[in-house]
Amino acid sequence: MKKTSLINKFEILEKEFHKISKYILQKDVLSNSKKYKFFLKKYKKLNKIVKIYDIYKKKLISLKEANTILKIDYDPEMKEMAFLEKNKILEDLSLIERKFYNLYLNDINKNNDRNAILELRSGTGGDEACLFVEDILRMYIMYFKEMNWKYEIIHIQKGGVKGYKEIILNVIGNNKIGVYGNLKFESGVHRVQRIPKTESQGRVHTSAITVAVLPEIQDIEMNINSSDIKKDTFRSSGSGGQHVNKTESAVRLTHIPSKITVECQEERSQHKNFEKAMNVLRSRIYQKQMEKKFQEQSIKRKSLVSTGDRSVKIRTYNYPKGRVTDHRIHKSIYDLVGFMNGNIQKMINYLKLSEIENK
Known part of the structure; x- marks a missing residue:
């Protein structure tokens, strides 16, 4: 320097x-x-x-x-x-x-110690992509259990047949290991190569999902003007029994200046849904501001590790070969079953090491 x-x-x-x-x-x-x-x-x-x-x-x-x-x-x-x-x-x-x-x-790296908002969305591949969202969700939940982290579901949109089109979680740590500092490496496109259950001729198909990890931002850090938020309420179509379908407990928030929209319908209380939606909204606005800041400063990184670019293919899960490959660091782990059961820390450690070397 x-x-x-x-x-x-x-x-x-x-x-x-x-x-x-x-x-x-x-x-x-x-x-x-x-x-x-x-x-x-x-x-x-x-x-x-x-x-x-x-x-x-x-x-x-x-x-x-x-x-x-x-x-x-x-x-x-x-x-x-x-x-x-x-x-x-x-x-x-x-x-x-x-x-x-x-x-x-x-x-x-102050964000490393924060809790995180984890967003999973199906991409190319139709029903198979929705099923893979469910598989990756299970992988993360098992990882959270290993790390002694808790999570709350903020929003779910089910797939056409099975699985999920979209699911958003709030992941809460235990003050020992930073949630965002570990999960930030997961942002990007996750590609799966496997034979779908619906495939009769045994051909391998390629599908993809996107993962976005955002640092959780406290309300005292970001003061969003209430006049910039459009609030809509509607009847929930999710779980929760008859109550959620009879009352307008679900909340949709739109931040007018940035056009960012967030929905939450998992709670029975409209107030709780509003709080959760605001939590995601703050994180998304913060992320957008950081991305704009990096672009204005013309920061060009040699490595895509932890950039959070959702359009970048970061990892391939190859089921026929039992292999997981991270394309940013050209590292493969030949234990797909263990990986999908939440044993992902080894790969995260490789990514952390690469980040330190680049910085």
Whole structure:
């Protein structure tokens, strides 16, 4: 990282620190425990960076002084002392830069500790794609059980015969392992190659589904103007007995500026459906803003790992060969049965390693 670029980052974060330092002392923040904890966490992180920046600036002044002595002083002893001092300062600066980089990288990956919204949708392949959505859903649920995570169903749309056209879950962690930090690698197109149950001649068919993983965003982080949301209610067509079909408990929210639409009908209460729908809406708006930000900055990544591009084919599940292949890292696991039973952490670990190497 170039020093000018590093100093610019330091200055931006220092300004943000001073801004939060004042904001956190306001009455409306102090009286709201949820808001106070959120900004206190940010304050502590930025405080560490500001302290590092103070040391860094002092080292740069010392480096300038050592360079001046080497340039204008004719005393050999002074020159030797300045030379040794300069080398020591350069070592210190390198350590400080590395320390900042680690903190900054953690800040970039701050979403890793969040809960996640997981969206599965059938793609090409008709009924077979719907069946594969159901298979992948089962795979993830078994993985959640292994990780001691909980999940809530937000929205379901059943397939024509069996399986699902679409299903949306809220995945909740246990504060030990970040949900989004693991699941973010699943975003993209998942392709399956197998003989469908309806195939009489034993031919292998190729179908595809899309997976989208979004970080869960708290309401205090994103204030959506109520006038920008169109709310529609309707009778649920999902599970829940006669009650959901007799009352308009289902909720559809449309964010007018972005045209993002979210539905939720799994709860008996309209209020609970509204809360769940808002949760998904915040995450989708946040994701759209992040994608726009990356495009504006012209960020081009050599690896597609964790970019979340839904149009990219990331993985193939080849049933005849019992193989799962991740195309981003060119890695294959020859245990399809185990993989489909939720043993996916090994592949996720490979993807994590690739992400670290790229960064």
